[in-house]
Amino acid sequence: MSSIDRRSFLGALALLGCSRRDQAVAEPPAPVAKALPEMPEAGAEPMPRGQVGTQTWTFEGGGRAVVVQPTWIKAGERLPLLIALHGRGEALKGPELGAMGWPKDYALLRAIARLCAPPITPPDLENFVDEKRLAETNRDLAARPWKGLVVLCPYLPDVDLRKPAKIREYGDYLLKSVLPRASRELPIVASPAAIGIDGVSLGGAVALRVGLGAPEAFGAVGTLQAAIGEDQVAELTELAKTARAKNPALALRLLTSKEDYFHNAITKTSAAWRAAGIEHDFADVPGPHDYPFNRGPGAIEMLLWHDRKLARA
Known part of the structure; x- marks a missing residue:
């Protein structure tokens, strides 16, 4: 493939907001967790570290989200909140199945359990390993155990990444419907500095746009394999510059x-x-743009970075 053809190919992928694998894989491999435990009753004794509960939220207009909440926290304890957006493969499944992208298809529960019981091993990363980075990660976890996050996984429709109005509409939904409910119902720190947003592929591009578009609402904006095009570099740079001017403390990662x-x-x-x-x-880590990456480096990298960046008080 010539360099010109390759650029055209990548541009087309960015326009679609997905990879070839996102389109081709109808049924990803079964997740490690066969069942998702429900949220414990209020007042119940804390569970062992690494165990989580889940609940499913529905919203007016067909919106849906899955909450993944650590069950080992003490009564009255509050955690940072991470909004995690899935890729286009899950967008095409519709709200009910799509919202299960991170909790089920991307093995987020396994990643949480492993971060709570280091060291991280090559199989935890689906064998996509940078030995130096893995050693650094394990030294970091030994010095500073992973404390935990509440992870909110909303369904993301198959928005057209070249139509900013649709992304703004989805951002308004997150900011005006999803986040207010999270503040009312979840044990989270009541501060924008304790809220992160991230996502993979389509979700990474949308997380970047929403986060940079509302920098005062977040403490950290991250992306995993964001579906962006080379022709968007200048625009994204201006957006990041404006966002950092509005919120100098905003943490950013690509x-x-x-x-x-x-x-x-x-x-x-x-x-x-x-x-x-x-x-x-x-x-820049090892791995393909595919489900195994999400279940390995993607989930662990996302959880660990936000755990380190988000405020806890």
């Missing part, structure tokens, strides 16, 4: 992988941000 279809666009966006003086974290 993560790609060696076989990610959006590798070039994400790498160039990071370089542009650094040239513009926009401090952020950047990671």
Whole structure:
């Protein structure tokens, strides 16, 4: 494939907001967790670290979200909140199945259990391993145990990434319907500095747009293999510059992988941000743009980064 053809191919993928695998895989492999435990009753004794409960929320207009909440916290304890957005494969499944992207299809529950019982091993990463990074991760976890997050996994429709109005509409839904309910019903820290947003592929692109568009509402904005195009680098740089001016404490991260279809666009966006003086974290890890990556490096990287960046009081 020529360089011109490759650029055109990547541009088409960015336009669709998905990878070829997102389109082709109708049924991902069965998750490690065969059943999701329900949320414990109020006042129940804390469970062992690593165990979580779940509940499903519905919203007016057909919206749906799954809450993944640690059950080991003490009465009155509050945790940071992470909004985790799935990829296009789950968007095409509809709200009921799509909202299960992170909890089920991407093995988020397994990732939480493993972060609570380090060391992380190559099988935990689906064998997509950078030995140096794995050693650093385990040293970090030994020095600072993973404390835990409440993870809120809303269904993300198959929005057109080239139509900003649709992304703004979805962002308004998160900010005006989902987050207010989370503040009322979940044991979370009542501060924007304790709220993060992240996502993979389609979800990564939407998390980036929503987070940069409402920087005062978040403490951290991360992405995994965000479905962005090289022609969007300048625009995303201006958005990040404006967001950081409004919220100087906003943590930012771009993560790609060696076989990610959006590798070039994400790498160039990071370089542009650094040239513009926009401090952020950047990671380029092993793995493809596919379900095994989400279940391995994707879930663990996302949970660990937000655990380190979000406020706890």
